[in-house]
Amino acid sequence: MDEELKKEIRKMALQNAFEHGGQTQDKIILGKILGTKPEFRTKVKEITGDISEIVANVNQLSSEEQKKEIEENFPEILVPKEKIEGRVGLPELEGAEQGKVVTRFTPEPNGYPHIGHAKAVIISSEYAKMYGGKFILRMDDTNPEVERMEYHAAIKVGLEWLGIEWDEEKQTSDDMEIFYEKCIELLNSGRxxxxxxxxxxxxxxxxxxxxxxxxxxxxxxxxKNWEKMKKKFKPGDAIVRFRGDMKADNAVMRDPVLFRIIDESHYTLGKKYRIWPSYDMSVAIEDSISGVTHALRSKEFELRKELIYAILDALNMRKPYQGFFSRLEFKGMPMSKRLIKPLIEEGKVSWYDDPRLPTLEALKRRGIRPEAIKKFIMSLGLTKADTLAPFDALEAFNRKVVDAESTRLFMVSNARKLTVKNLPISSVEIPNHPINDMGKRKIEIDGNFYISGDDAQNIKQGMQIRLLGLGNVSITKAGTEFEGDFIGDGETTNILKIQWVSQKTAHKIKMIIPKVLFIGEEFNEESLEELDVYTEPHYLQLKEGEEIQFVRFGYCRKDSQNQAIFTHK
Ligand SMILES: [Zn+2]
Structure with a gap:
């Protein structure tokens, strides 16, 4: 065995031992060598002796000695380690080679992008990154009946918001001439x-x-009939079918449609073409010619795998690996246009950015951060089990992102008046965040406050309450309106501690609280709660889109000067 190979084996053995508490095994190293150097697959006997010797030697070293040798001779092992840890969630991809992986995302521009798109694009683009490969964005635009520039643009905006970067962008319709050539090839070969x-x-x-x-x-x-499809036939008069197998158990294989006539104008090509390839035809050809090595899509396409391979075999074209993952939907937040469109038409849902919907626009408006979506999707990994996730699974990731940067503000709903006597100060400074240095805000006070209706219910005459950031108040009168005397520092345990808003500077806003849109199959008539609430004037200083935590209420996103949307608890 040559010295180069021995060095390579020693490097693998050290790396594996170092990552597994100081010990490695012959068969693991043999597997790794055969995986990266296929030329040794026929020479296993010749290399096993050397591998055993090297592995035994490495196993005798202490972890410290192993680390020292790695640092001196193979420092590169220690660097990519961190990268590997960043890959949490995604398993290795079958047959993937570093630097050679090409993945793609192929949305059809027939609607607004939603959480399901986010899953598909994040998985495919992360795999390209993981293997130092290439990622293609391809608009799957071969059904002019339902596709629009508006959706095409919205998809790109959504992907940019998610922070997705692509190496190449194209439209399936760029290759119409190729589809036609391939069609004639199939017709001439009788396929x-x-x-x-x-x-x-x-x-x-x-x-x-x-x-x-x-x-x-x-x-x-x-x-001749193919030529007639270009002009003479009407839509529905003729289709091109793949000669599959009419007896197949997989119904997809029973001579499926490859091309059909559609007379609607295409959003970029107009009326240039009227025969359009089916999804199966276009995806098979496109993935093959654009060098895609791993075509990953959601599992409702799994039965089409056989057909896509059959089309490529019939044309003697290269076949990419096809992988599948489960669809992602949130419980009570369906995305089907069949369900959403009528609700928009009836005015029950305002638009595709309504915060009850799982579109990317809506999630953004609600205060969900793209980095939280990414972490959430990576945490689901490649599981094929159906994911009907509760929304709070995403909320947990989002909370971690927004907590550190949300300004804390006071807000009261169902306001009640509280008048406090003997207030020794006319203003108070309150920190904008309990831990992080996000500055302070000064609130003018004159003894006239609003408190929340929910808190008011629990306040009785004679009790002490604490106005947060201000001090204790002894309640002298309770009822529809409240009065009390300022005490300052007093009882701190077992005392009701509440937020408040100064009446003279109170700013009224509308609070939108989204709830599940559907209960079972039924539209939830109470899916949107609107509250008139008071908050501090500091709200007006915040930028539109900023995240706030209203103390004792939850995280909200500033939608406008007069409206906030509840994000989550
Ligand atoms: Zn027929």
């Missing part, structure tokens, strides 16, 4: 045919696993 049956008959034959008369048609006739 595809033009079917002119009625839609109902096609479905019936599919159910009964019977081929139609068109599948017997000769190549000339298929080519």
């Amino acid at each position: 595809a045919y033009v079917c002119t049956c009625k839609r109902d008959n096609i479905s019936k034959n599919r159910r009964e696993r019977k081929a139609c008369k068109c599948s017997m048609g000769d190549i000339d006739k298929n080519n």
Whole structure:
């Protein structure tokens, strides 16, 4: 064995031992060598002796000695370690080689991007990063009936907000000429045919696993019909079908559609084309020609894997690895347009940025941070089990992000008046954050306060309460309005400690509290609560979009000078 290889083996053994408490094993190192140097797969016998010797030698060293040798001879081992720790959540990708992985995200511009898109794009782009590869954004735009520039733009805005970077951007429709070439190739090899049956008959034959008369048609006739699809046929008169297997148990394989006629104008190409490839056709060709090594998508596409490979085999084209992950939806927050669109039309939901929805626009408006979405999705990893996540799973990640930077403010809802006598001061300074240095704010006070209705219910005559940041007050009168005497420092335990707002500078805002949109299949008529509340004038100084923690209430995002949206507790 040459010295280079021995050095390589020693490096692997040291790294593995160092990462596993000082010990490694022959078979682990052999596996690693064969994984990175396939030329040794036929020479296993020749290298096992040397591996055993090196492993035994490394195992005899103390952890300190192993570390010292790594630092001296293989310092690169210690550097990428941190990177590996950053990869939490995603398992190794089958057949992935460092520097050679190409992944893609292929949204169809037929709606606003939502949490499901976020999962797909984060997984694919993170894998490209993990392997130092390339990530492609490809708009899957071959159904002009439902696709719009508005959605195309919204998807890009959403991805930018998530902090996604792509190395290459294209539209599936850039390659229409290639799809047509491939179609003719399939027609000429007899792997595809033009079917002119009625839609109902096609479905019936599919159910009964019977081929139609068109599948017997000769190549000339298929080519002529293909030409007719360009002008003469009307939409629905003819489709191009892949010659799959009408008897297959996987219904996807029963001579599926490859091309159909759509007369609507395409949002970038206009009326240049009227025969459009199906998803299966375009995704198969695109992934193959654009060098995608790992095509990852949600698992409802799993049955299409067989078809995509069959199309590529029929065309003698390179086949990428296809991987699947579960769809992500939040419980009570469905994203289907079938459910959302009527609600918008009826005015029950304001728009796609309504904070009850799981669109990226809505999540942003509600105060969910992109870094929290990313951490949450990475924590789910590649599991294929369906994820109907409760929203509070995401909230936990978000809270960690916003807590450190949210200004603490007082806010009262269902306000009651409290008049305090003997107040010795006319202003008070309160820190904007209990721990972090985020400055202080000065509040003018004159003894006339608002307190929350919920707190008022618990206040009785004769008791002491504490106005947070100010001091204790002894209550002399309770009822619809309250009066008390200022005491200052007094009882601190077992005392009601409440937030307050000074009446003379109180700023009224609307508080929007989003709740689950659907309970089961039913729209929740009480899914949006609106409260008129008072807060401090400091609210006006905050930037739009800033996150606030209203003390004893929860985290909220400033939507405008007059409106805030409840993010979560
Ligand atoms: Zn037919």
